[in-house]
Amino acid sequence: MTPPTSTPEIPAPGIPDGAPPATLAAALASPRADEITASAAVLRRAGLLGPDIHVSYFGLLDQDKRELLAGSIAARRFRAMLIDLRSGASWDVVVCPDEDRIVSTELDVATDGHVPVVIAEFSLVEQIVHRDERWLAAMRKRGLTDLSQLRVNPLSAGAPGEGEAGLRLQRCFTFVQKTPDDLGWAHPVDGVTAIVDVVAREVRDVIDYADLPVPAEDGNYHDPAWTGLPPRAGLKPIEITQPEGPSFTIDRDGVVSWLGWTFQVGFDQREGLVLRNIAIDDAGTRRSVLYRASIAEMTVPYGEPSPQRWFQNFFDCGEYLLGGFANSLELGCDCVGEITYLDVVLADSAGHTDNWNGSSESRRNRRLVVSFFVTVGNYDYGFYWYFTLDGAIELEVKATGVVFTSAHPGPGYEFASELAPGLGAPYHQHLFSARLDMMVDGVDNAVDEVEAVLVPRGPRNSTGSGFTQSVTRLRTESGAQRLADNTRNRSWLVTNPSVTNRLGGPVGYMLHPEGRPVLLADEESDIFRRATYATRHLWVTPYAPDENYPAGDLVNMHPGGAGLPAWTAADRDVDGTDIVLWHTFGLTHFPRPEDWPVMPVDSTGFVLRPYGFFDRNPTLDIPASIGDHCHPTGHHHEPGDHDHEGSTA
Numbered sequence: 001m002t003p004p005t006s007t008p009e010i011p012a013p014g015i016p017d018g019a020p021p022a023t024l025a026a027a028l029a030s031p032r033a034d035e036i037t038a039s040a041a042v043l044r045r046a047g048l049l050g051p052d053i054h055v056s057y058f059g060l061l062d063q064d065k066r067e068l069l070a071g072s073i074a075a076r077r078f079r080a081m082l083i084d085l086r087s088g089a090s091w092d093v094v095v096c097p098d099e100d101r102i103v104s105t106e107l108d109v110a111t112d113g114h115v116p117v118v119i120a121e122f123s124l125v126e127q128i129v130h131r132d133e134r135w136l137a138a139m140r141k142r143g144l145t146d147l148s149q150l151r152v153n154p155l156s157a158g159a160p161g162e163g164e165a166g167l168r169l170q171r172c173f174t175f176v177q178k179t180p181d182d183l184g185w186a187h188p189v190d191g192v193t194a195i196v197d198v199v200a201r202e203v204r205d206v207i208d209y210a211d212l213p214v215p216a217e218d219g220n221y222h223d224p225a226w227t228g229l230p231p232r233a234g235l236k237p238i239e240i241t242q243p244e245g246p247s248f249t250i251d252r253d254g255v256v257s258w259l260g261w262t263f264q265v266g267f268d269q270r271e272g273l274v275l276r277n278i279a280i281d282d283a284g285t286r287r288s289v290l291y292r293a294s295i296a297e298m299t300v301p302y303g304e305p306s307p308q309r310w311f312q313n314f315f316d317c318g319e320y321l322l323g324g325f326a327n328s329l330e331l332g333c334d335c336v337g338e339i340t341y342l343d344v345v346l347a348d349s350a351g352h353t354d355n356w357n358g359s360s361e362s363r364r365n366r367r368l369v370v371s372f373f374v375t376v377g378n379y380d381y382g383f384y385w386y387f388t389l390d391g392a393i394e395l396e397v398k399a400t401g402v403v404f405t406s407a408h409p410g411p412g413y414e415f416a417s418e419l420a421p422g423l424g425a426p427y428h429q430h431l432f433s434a435r436l437d438m439m440v441d442g443v444d445n446a447v448d449e450v451e452a453v454l455v456p457r458g459p460r461n462s463t464g465s466g467f468t469q470s471v472t473r474l475r476t477e478s479g480a481q482r483l484a485d486n487t488r489n490r491s492w493l494v495t496n497p498s499v500t501n502r503l504g505g506p507v508g509y510m511l512h513p514e515g516r517p518v519l520l521a522d523e524e525s526d527i528f529r530r531a532t533y534a535t536r537h538l539w540v541t542p543y544a545p546d547e548n549y550p551a552g553d554l555v556n557m558h559p560g561g562a563g564l565p566a567w568t569a570a571d572r573d574v575d576g577t578d579i580v581l582w583h584t585f586g587l588t589h590f591p592r593p594e595d596w597p598v599m600p601v602d603s604t605g606f607v608l609r610p611y612g613f614f615d616r617n618p619t620l621d622i623p624a625s626i627g628d629h630c631h632p633t634g635h636h637h638e639p640g641d642h643d644h645e646g647s648t649a
């Protein structure tokens with residue numbers, strides 16, 4: 001890497017003039033526009049903002065949880081990752097706008113991995129590739145000479161290859177886009193990869209390894225003329241109203257109160273939605289469940305090992321900043337750091353009829369939806385956190401958009417589906433890591449693995465039909481690296497061993513995994529080393545303020561080994577201490593013809609359900625259902641079996 005031409009001068013710490021936030025919620029609220037503007041001013045004064053220096057990440061640096069919970073609240077600090085695309089220098093800066101100073105600066109942080117991709121790199125790449133003689137020759141060979149139709153698709157580079165250590169690269173595919181409205185994903189120019197050094201602004205290499213025809217059929221689903229179908233008749237409108245308004249309130253710090261639930265909604269550029277201090281009311285007592293919950297990483301590894309595609313393993317949080325502001329972040333711009341809440345309110349009913357007493361009285365469940373939607377490249381992801389009155393917390397991630405395409409070599413090809421004539425979609429996974437900083441009735445928690453098991457035939461089980469639960473405490477970090485097993489209903493119970501319910505059992509919340517495949521790659525592969533977090537459904541670590549990202553902090557082009565595998569090598573104790581659960585879940589996607597040209601929603605997630613946390617069903621005080629829309633029989637659901645209320649960030 002080229003050293004920076006001059007090291008920016010860091011001003012001496014000034015006299016603090018800002019008062020620390022008054023409350024925990026104020027300390028943890030999302031960055032405000034005035035804080036971003038003030039931070040930008042501090043950075044600019046230090047020479048750390050300018051035409052060539054781009055903001056790669058900006059976000060709240062959470063104060064140490066232990067200090068905050070002890071009531072010691074400090075002035076808010078923010079973390080800025082910066083990249084000079086002329087020199088290649090990068091900085092990791094902590095800034096305190098209230099004290100008008102930079103707290104710390106690390107220069108050239110990119111030794112193993114790089115700071116996340118910035119949008120300027122994407123826009124640079126097409127011009128650079130369009131000028132390269134080797135790439136032009138590869139296109140000419142395929143009869144492609146109209147540059148205005150050739151879209152260069154920059155992609156995070158994966159692990160560094162031979163001689164690439166320290167370089168900031170994008171690996172690029174080409175697609176044909178016949179007109180500005182044409183869906184380019186329908187026409188991949190497969191077999192050609194251009195490797196671009198975004199700092200040197202040159203193409204390092206062009207790999208031209210296979211000559212596959214460019215799929216010809218269009219995929220312009222937005223054009224009625226292309227589908228050739230008249231609009232389907234009979235679709236009647238659904239109207240949803242809450243005549244008395246929503247049942248939730250949101251305060252200025254993003255704290256939501258809803259029918260006994262309270263939590264703080266935040267937004268981070270890297271993780272997207274962050275939910276903090278989730279608690280539920282239990283007969284007048286506010287009881288904590290989670291200190292912080294977010295999607296801390298997600299990876300989309302592709303299973304086609306060809307020379308063109310081996311590197312395609314996108315880390316949408318660590319490389320691309322899932323939160324979505326990466327696309328337009330300019331410090332000081334008003335559109336950053338503000339959260340808009342939209343009410344998306346749906347109401348429907350569900351009843352329960354008891355077989356024994358004939359009572360059809362029900363306690364309708366209702367759920368609050370907190371959601372956000374991002375577009376990362378070709379894919380769209382919706383993240384829906386559901387809170388229900390029965391105390392459950394569920395995350396549903398919905399995937400839609402356009403699948404990543406290739407040329408399909410023909411029948412029998414083992415690494416991709418054929419979606420349209422000659423058009424392929426390589427098999428891939430979408431693997432998410434939920435970071436769940438648990439706080440079940442207090443910070444000191446433990447995890448038990450709970451399984452369904454047969455009782456051996458014998459005096460205790462003379463008929464052979466006996467089965468029971470086995471409960472195994474996960475005591476250390478190494479012992480707590482677990483795979484799901486749906487054949488045994490394996491679940492993980494997070495308890496507070498020092499708090500018991502009225503039956504004498506520990507209070508707890510059960511994590512129910514979906515138990516779908518973890519990372520499908522062998523241990524020697526670079527993606528196994530880079531996304532080791534995704535090789536287990538569960539990890540448990542003791543809380544540490546700097547352990548936030550399961551694939552490591554600087555994921556972009558990192559060779560691997562960072563994050564969970566590095567931290568857990570210490571094999572710390574996780575039994576009855578302040579613990580964080582890391583839960584891997586996701587989809588293994590073998591694309592269908594029906595996924596083309598735009599994919600119907602597929603979904604994945606997990607559920608956290610109270611398990612002995614309450615002494616009985618916590619919804620008994622919900623008034624019985626009334627209203628002529630709630631018949632005891634013959635009800636139908638459209639679209640769900642809960643009442644919904646929503647808040648969208």
Ligand SMILES: [Cu+2]
Binds near residue numbers: 403
């Ligand atoms: Cu997919």
